[in-house]
Amino acid sequence: xxxxxxxxxxxxxxxxxxxxxxxxxxxxxxxxxxxxxxxxxxxxxxxxxxxxxxxxxxxxxxxxxxxxxxxxxxxxxxxxxxxxxxxxxxxxxxxxxxxxxxxxxxxxxxxxxxxxxxxxxxxxxxxxxxxxxxxxxxxxxxxxxxxxxxxxxxxxxxxxxxxxxxxxxxxxxxxxxxxx
Amino acid sequence: xxxxxxxxxxxxxxxxxxxxxxxxxxxxxxxxxxxxxxxxxxxxxxxxxxxxxxxxxxxxxxxxxxxxxxxxxxxxxxxxxxxxxxxxxxxxxxxxxxxxxxxxxxxxxxxxxxxxxxxxxxxxxxxxxxxxxxxxxxxxxxxxxxxxxxxxxxxxxxxxxxxxxxxxxxxxxxxxxxxxxxxxxxxxxxxxxxxxxxxxxxxxxxxxxxxxxxxxxxxxxxxxxxxxxxxxxxxxxxxxxxxxxxxxxxxxxxxxxxxxxxxxxxxxxxxxxxxxxxxxxxx
Numbered sequence: 001x002x003x004x005x006x007x008x009x010x011x012x013x014x015x016x017x018x019x020x021x022x023x024x025x026x027x028x029x030x031x032x033x034x035x036x037x038x039x040x041x042x043x044x045x046x047x048x049x050x051x052x053x054x055x056x057x058x059x060x061x062x063x064x065x066x067x068x069x070x071x072x073x074x075x076x077x078x079x080x081x082x083x084x085x086x087x088x089x090x091x092x093x094x095x096x097x098x099x100x101x102x103x104x105x106x107x108x109x110x111x112x113x114x115x116x117x118x119x120x121x122x123x124x125x126x127x128x129x130x131x132x133x134x135x136x137x138x139x140x141x142x143x144x145x146x147x148x149x150x151x152x153x154x155x156x157x158x159x160x161x162x163x164x165x166x167x168x169x170x171x172x173x174x175x176x177x178x179x180x
Numbered sequence: 181x182x183x184x185x186x187x188x189x190x191x192x193x194x195x196x197x198x199x200x201x202x203x204x205x206x207x208x209x210x211x212x213x214x215x216x217x218x219x220x221x222x223x224x225x226x227x228x229x230x231x232x233x234x235x236x237x238x239x240x241x242x243x244x245x246x247x248x249x250x251x252x253x254x255x256x257x258x259x260x261x262x263x264x265x266x267x268x269x270x271x272x273x274x275x276x277x278x279x280x281x282x283x284x285x286x287x288x289x290x291x292x293x294x295x296x297x298x299x300x301x302x303x304x305x306x307x308x309x310x311x312x313x314x315x316x317x318x319x320x321x322x323x324x325x326x327x328x329x330x331x332x333x334x335x336x337x338x339x340x341x342x343x344x345x346x347x348x349x350x351x352x353x354x355x356x357x358x359x360x361x362x363x364x365x366x367x368x369x370x371x372x373x374x375x376x377x378x379x380x381x382x383x384x385x386x387x388x389x390x391x392x393x394x395x396x397x398x399x400x401x402x403x404x405x406x407x408x409x410x411x412x413x414x415x416x417x418x419x420x421x422x423x424x425x426x427x428x429x430x431x432x433x434x435x436x437x438x439x440x441x442x443x444x445x446x447x448x449x450x451x452x453x454x455x456x457x458x459x460x461x462x463x
Binding site for chain 1: 221229
């Protein structure tokens with residue numbers, strides 16, 4: 001039983017992260033008016049949701065390795081700078097593995113950790129580009145026109161993914177994925 | 181928490197990451213690994229973007245059909261003028277060609293061939309505004325080619341794989357790729373050359389600098405690429421002048437340009453293919 005669970009996780013996790021990358025990058029191309037409109041910019045964080053969830057619920061899945069490699073794939077596919085998302089994905093996965101023993105394994109905690117992770121990633125990337133001079137957006141503008149809409153979208157995304165995620169986790173051998 | 185071995189590991193890892201970031205910042209990375217990764221991802225990305233683009237195309241064509249009658253009436257009125265103009269243009273082209281021969285000017289950047297492409301994906305965080313399009317080196321796309329959308333210039337190809345390529349928009353703050361040499365078509369006919377060097381996100385205008393202070397530039401004048409950079413072909417529309425004023429030092433004029441290209445709703449783009457000669461680097 002243990003072996004088959006590992007084998008499932010070994011190909012399912014990278015596959016889901018890869019699909020996450022493709023969907024994240026395709027959404028703004030498909031709905032440009034909604035995602036990168038004039039007043040707000042919404043960043044979809046499906047990949048990050050998978051990273052947070054898998055590192056929170058599952059053990060021994062090489063999630064650190066996968067999050068770094070898939071972060072590099074993400075940047076190579078759509079960005080121009082290599083290494084920013086890879087590092088921050090790796091750090092998020094590492095911190096969640098470190099702190100998860102202090103929390104009950106509930107979906108609600110998972111969503112909260114996801115919200116923290118989204119804010120952390122966006123803020124880290126913003127500071128990176130701001131300090132290097134690639135953008136001159138001020139912090140208040142960033143908070144209002146980027147972080148706010150992004151958080152709202154990603155919370156909705158997490159709730160929509162609750163049932164599919166429950167299926168996936170129970171297929172991987174984890175039963176108690178419940179909201180409360 | 182950290183013992184010595186771990187500390188050294190963390191140090192080496194962070195040095196490796198910092199060098200990777202700085203290397204990819206200053207060199208455009210295009211090697212075998214990134215090419216194969218991008219190629220695979222863009223094939224997967226097509227699965228998502230292609231159906232939506234098909235629907236958009238269908239809706240647009242229905243939309244066109246609805247408007248056909250009115251457009252037809254309008255176009256019938258215009259067609260006489262067009263014929264007249266075509267005859268004049270043909271005449272001018274022949275004349276221009278002869279003068280070129282007389283001056284021994286063989287290289288020209290005003291000859292190009294458009295190639296239409298579909299957007300597969302866009303960078304979700306809009307710090308570096310990049311797009312991936314569905315044509316690549318197999319279709320003749322090379323680095324540094326100009327890309328148009330709507331009516332105007334929007335960006336430049338920065339990475340090419342066999343079947344897809346990456347475009348950086350002019351609205352990005354990156355200094356090297358965002359610079360285009362341009363010319364204002366003033367009413368008096370005098371040329372006013374300059375450089376479109378940055379983008380003002382607040383007013384949504386391009387900012388053109390280094391323009392002759394004596395040139396009389398009025399709002400509404402058209403701005404086109406001048407071809408003086410040696411990379412971007414000439415006579416591509418950039419936009420029209422919104423306002424012009426002297427810069428802070430009083431040496432040159434600064435012109436705000438209202439972009440003619442579509443900046444948000446980019447689904448279909450046109451890559452401007454030029455002859456093999458423009459292997460000249462930007463600097």
